[in-house]
Amino acid sequence: MDLDKIASYLDKRADYWDIFYEETETFSIALRNLKLEKYQKHVDKGIGIRMLVNGVIRYLSTETNEWSVIKNGIDRLINISGRGSCKLSEPSSIKDKYELSAKFPENPKEELKTLTEQLQRGKIKHIYVSYQYEKRRSVFINSEGAEIAQIIPRNGVFYEITARENGKLESLYRSIRSLEESAFKRLNEDIINKDTNAVNTLLKAGYVRPGRYDIIIDEQLAGVLAHEAYGHALEADHIYYKQSILWNKFGEKLGEFTLVDSPETKGFGHYKYDDEGKPGKTRFLIKDGILQEKIEDIRFGKGGSGRRESYEYVPIPRMSNTYFSEGNWKDDELFSEIKHGYFLIGVSGGQVDTTGGTFQFDCKYCYEIKNRELGNIYKGTVFVGDILSTGKNIVGIGDKVVLEGGICGKQSQGVPVGDGGPKLLIKNAKLGGVE
């Protein structure tokens, strides 16, 4: 792809332009009950061209390297009439290269076989395991002279186990994602024991009765709370258009916690430069409970958090690694606060309505807490929260932060992120369930 040729064509035609070229090498393999189900190696490549003309962003994306197709596309978009008021502030002019090296497994098929054997316990009848790595190479140039080349590798291992007894099914899954080191290294005996025991026990478990309870959420769920409840509501596009319940709350106290978004942290959402060529920086979104910062791209702020799924998409403000900072509560101190409540474990997913301030996240399963001790296991439940009151109900913060990798799907664009935090004690939380 001749980026210089495209650049010189754009110079005379757009008030501002940038080009994002991307080449992603992907390998994936999957076994179902030890039989090979998937084996794929691919290279995806393409280009995204953003042009600002008459205050309207015009964006062309394509995989082709045929100049005539690209040129016709640019001309067609530029010639569409229409005036807007869009501005891009402080675009990058940095020239740099950044590469992370990876130590990925040499024989993932064998590792998946071993993992399958480890997961074969009790009533577990169906085991699906998969491994994937990707190496994303991107080049960013723009009309201000920026030239950024980045190579970031990521990998992940996934399993789904289904237990079956007397026609009843229970299933759990787990994703472990990692930046530089093999994801298999982050998967230990303790995790496998917990998941296999849980899925077997859940065959006889009931549903939580819907209602309000004091709860403890584990580190993974704390990450989802950080991401869904606060992170999305603090993305600068939502703030700018008042599509966040937090748009006018800067400087106000939301609770007693600290929330950070940091692309510099080497979590799954790490990068040195965002997809607009701006350096990623650590932001204290909420510090000691006070709302301080928002997550910005160059359209809605000074940038550093403009990200996209691929060359096919215009960058938008996105999180990187978002987490609650540690507190000073030991586990037994957290549990000793609850007379009757639940300990929620593992993430099934989450979602937020930033304007209304409603969020939900599901746990994989939970334990009843009775008189400060763990009781029976229950099926997964849903935590229904609202952003403003939940923060004030966080009354205990654990002393150990765990950061996990995930994929965030804002506006149907999947980007790698890290979420985390310590265990959190939340009073008067609303849990969905079945009578």
Add this chain to the structure above:
Amino acid sequence: MIETLLKVNHPLRIHILESKTLTYKFKNQKLDIIEENLSRVYYIRSIKEGKLGSAYCYCEEDIPKAYSCSLKNTVPFNAKEFPEMKSRKSEFYRKELKDLPINELGEQLTIETKDIILQETEITYRETNYKILDNTGEELVSEKNVIGVRSSVTLPNREIWYGNSGYDTDFLIDDVKGTLEERIQNTEKFTQFSGTCDVLLSHEQSSNLINIILEGFIGKEVEEKNTWAWDKFGSQLFSEIFIKEVPEAPLSAAAGFDDDGIKTYEKTLVDKGILTAPVYDYYSAKKYGKSSTGNGFFVPENSHGIGFTNIEVNGKETEFENGIIAYDILGFHTCNKITGDLKLVISLGALVKNGEVIGGVRNLGLSGNLVQFMKNVRVTKNKKTYERYYLPELILRATIV
């Protein structure tokens, strides 16, 4: 390049998917972003020595490289040839983009209501040409254009959005505008609710629930006993509801043939509450000794897969007089497709008493199992085209917190 490759002496197919997507995004009726995506992908599928191979590339000169790759990207496969295609062409709604007055469509969607902060509108036009070439000389061609209209209105205490896609621009504009206006009016003031009641799922939320039901019909999961439905076929599981796959109906997933080149056909999946039979693509059918049901759908990352075209739903009609209307639901994407357990939150809805809307509701939890919900499901008379569905609103009985 393509002709040379088609001369290889083992079964080989080249799938060429060409698409052009143009999206106009407006903010308060002012043009903000125009996006165009031009894409042409060549998928190679080959059968050699008991293995099914697949790979893809983006330009014709990379086809030989993709072919070599397809001989390595393989999974075991017990068929010696691809299914017969019988050359043909299918075409759905071809309207030229230049005929569509995009700026005017943006204007027509204007919502006039007090306190409006922002209205965002997105109009997408997607043109796809899909071709399958086989080295036996057979060829399939499918051409389709789909229009998508989506709009959201931000008000001081809520955001209301709705979108639909299909072939009829006038219907889409009226549907999006009418739906937004109704929801804005019904949620002007919020009220509280908890307890057991009827929950009416809007058309889009009904389609989300049907989508999860369809997951239970995926043949390979049924064969592996890895779905809630695996031992339920032939028995009355739901109330008197009918779910049919209607591939050639004028809905957005219309397709004359599946990705394996097999002709699609109309089939009843749920007949008066009875689950009829699972569906298969050619490859999983071969693996489990079944016949393909014309449900082969694959994505680039997989060599084969199973999916559905258009869906029609009917059921026992009833009046909805009391309960909650669920406009927006969070959490469908996190449901457990294997067990059918659902943990949802109604993020925006309305409370109805004696047929009158009392006020808006939000932040309500709703949990349970799909099969339990569907045992007593009823439907309204209000059938509508929503994306690839033609369906009424479903009414469930649930405990809301």
